[in-house]
Amino acid sequence: MASVTFHGGVGEIGGNKFLVRDGDTSVMMDFGMSFAAEGRYFSEYRKARASNVLVDMLELGLLPRIDGLYRRDYAEHMGLGWTEEPPVDAIILTHAHIDHCGYLGYVREDIPVHCTKASELIMRCFDDTGKGHQLTELRTKFAYSAQSKRPWTRLTGDRREREIRTMHSGRKFRVGGIAVEPHEVDHSLPGACALILHTSGGTLANTADLRFHGRRARATDRFVKRCARAGIGLLLCEGTRISRGPETPARTERWIEKEAASIMRGAGGLAVCGYPMRDLDRLQSLHLAARSADRTLVVDLKQAYLLALFEEHLPGTYPRLDEVGIFVNRGSWGLIDKGVPDEALERDYDKWKQDFLNHPSRLDYRDISAGARRYLYYCDDFSLQNLIDIKPQKGSTYIRSLTEPFDADMEIQERQVKNWLARFGLIGSSRRWHQLHVSGHGDGAQIRRVIEGAGAERLVPIHTERKNESHHRAMHGSVTSVRRGRSVEV
Ligand SMILES: [Zn+2]
CATH class of the missing domain: 3.40.50.10710 (Metallo-hydrolase/oxidoreductase)
Incomplete structure (x- = not known):
């Protein structure tokens, strides 16, 4: 049996972190920051303490408690211990918006990250031009010299490249027992992909963030058609703007x-x-x-x-x-x-x-x-x-x-x-x-087009506020509302 555990991205817009387990294989789809959850505790002037960041974030429920998932330098320094074997086989990123990839900097670098080349380039731009996101490469911290002459001399961190594996739209790849199909979709960022995962329990699709009114509307269409052919058991469907009606005249x-x-x-x-x-x-x-x-x-x-x-x-x-x-x-x-x-x-x-x-x-x-x-x-x-x-x-x-x-x-x-x-x-x-602006997300009519076109057996609303899930219910006969930390069988 395969299952998905929702460590974020349900009942909120963003913060997507979906752990899929199938036998010995587990993959994390996205590892994003939740602006809403962070906003409950932190502000520009009150942040997690750098010296204790993992403990602070875990204590407040901002990061999931998964032993061995986090980078060794942080985990050991902050007293969380360490496991030699990573608990997750891969992280698959749908795209490089911070609410989908922003917490990657806390994750150990030996877990491969599968993403499109465009997502990798955007993350590299974050790292090279910003302040310490560490999405593509880690700078180790809390290392000190044990030499007797000047013990406790701080060593400036060495760089460790993350293992990034390029995925291509429409090209299937395997992570252990799970076959993954990324499909380009239209969104407000280059390289955005929806995902179809073939597990032993059935087929699962994750829409990520999508729309039909940008420059790649046809890509979203192709993804929906592919879902219909694949026979989706469980559809994780975004609903950021599902409560909105279409704009007239249409804005593209x-x-x-x-x-x-x-x-x-x-x-x-x-x-x-x-x-x-x-x-x-x-x-x-x-x-x-x-x-x-x-x-x-x-x-x-x-x-x-x-x-x-x-x-x-x-x-x-x-x-x-x-x-x-x-x-x-x-x-x-x-x-x-x-x-x-x-x-x-x-x-x-x-x-x-x-x-x-x-x-x-x-x-x-x-x-x-x-x-x-x-x-x-x-x-x-x-x-x-x-x-x-x-x-x-x-x-x-x-x-x-x-x-x-x-x-x-x-x-x-x-x-x-x-x-x-x-x-x-x-x-x-x-x-x-x-x-002059159009959103990165489809309105209610566009999401209906995805839901009806995909023809999934069951649906879990993601990337939307709880109150908007009623719109998903009006569009599909079998909708499961999921709380953070809970799992659903595929
Ligand atoms: Zn996005």
């Missing part, structure tokens, strides 16, 4: 591209935009829109780093760096406009940024200011200070391609963003921003 990624182009054609100055930084399909929409309005999309350094990784490993999928502008902001000393020699300028930036300083596509605030009508300048909500340097002139416009606030904290943030944009004339009392 192509709609964003068309609207953005027409806004930019009408703008007499700089066009500024904000969008989810890792959503390369959105970047692509705005890149194409800019091009058709005779403008160039100008990305920030993190996006440039991500595009460079894709250009190297998955060429041809997204714009090349020579097709966009790369905005170099002020470094730690602000030497960009001081006329200093290249070596001095380099030292003003982190290592991962240095390659872009002399890139032919490099631009700084002076270029954006001088050529305002030629650019669509990406400015995230945390980089609005750059507007002080750029000084957008009259006729400039702002396109907001981000979700609207859904909690009090986001509302405060949004008010601040509006203050900045109003201050620099991008919006006014009678001129609002252009809101």
Whole structure:
């Protein structure tokens, strides 16, 4: 008999951690952070203590208690002990959103991680440009010298690469007794896959996060058709937006591209935009829109780093760096406009940024200011200070391609963003921003299409609030509502 244990991702949006056991084989589907559960205890100023992080997280129920799952340096230092044999044979990631992969940094590095190349590149970008996610490689901690001369000298951590195995959409692979089929689906992040698992107890499908209104609607369709052919016993089906009705007129990624182009054609100055930084399909929409309005999309350094990784490993999928502008902001000393020699300028930036300083596509605030009508300048909500340097002139416009606030904290943030944009004339009392966004998740009608198309015998709602499970019930005759930590037979 095979079973799935839900260590997160039920009764909440995100935090997916589904352990599938079949005889001697066990695989974990996703190992994500739960924003809701973390938000119950932690804030920006109150976090798990780095020296005791595993114990803190286990105590609060944020990580599942699975002996031997966690990295050795943490587990031994924090008194949790260690087992030579990992308790899980593999982790299979549906995609690289933090609510699906964010807790991977706590997991021991000798458990293979199966994911698409795109997911790996996004995680690598997190590791190389962020602060300590450790998704693709660990930096060991709590090591000290036992030498008699200076005992307890702290040793700076060595790097340990995680064992990452690339999976390809439509290509089956085996982990022990389980055969796994990943299938690309349409979502707001490259490389997202739904999973079909063939176990001794029957076939199980996990929709991950999906929709039909992006650039890969056909991929979602293919997954649903494959489910119908495979004969799914148990379907884990997302319901992030299942309570929402369809928008009229229908809003799609192509709609964003068309609207953005027409806004930019009408703008007499700089066009500024904000969008989810890792959503390369959105970047692509705005890149194409800019091009058709005779403008160039100008990305920030993190996006440039991500595009460079894709250009190297998955060429041809997204714009090349020579097709966009790369905005170099002020470094730690602000030497960009001081006329200093290249070596001095380099030292003003982190290592991962240095390659872009002399890139032919490099631009700084002076270029954006001088050529305002030629650019669509990406400015995230945390980089609005750059507007002080750029000084957008009259006729400039702002396109907001981000979700609207859904909690009090986001509302405060949004008010601040509006203050900045109003201050620099991008919006006014009678001129609002252009809101052009579509969600990464399908609405009720789209989820119905998945449920009816897949034809599964039983269904477990995932990635949705408890109150929304009634919508799953209205769409399927055999729905099981699962509590965190509980198991269901396949
Ligand atoms: Zn997602």
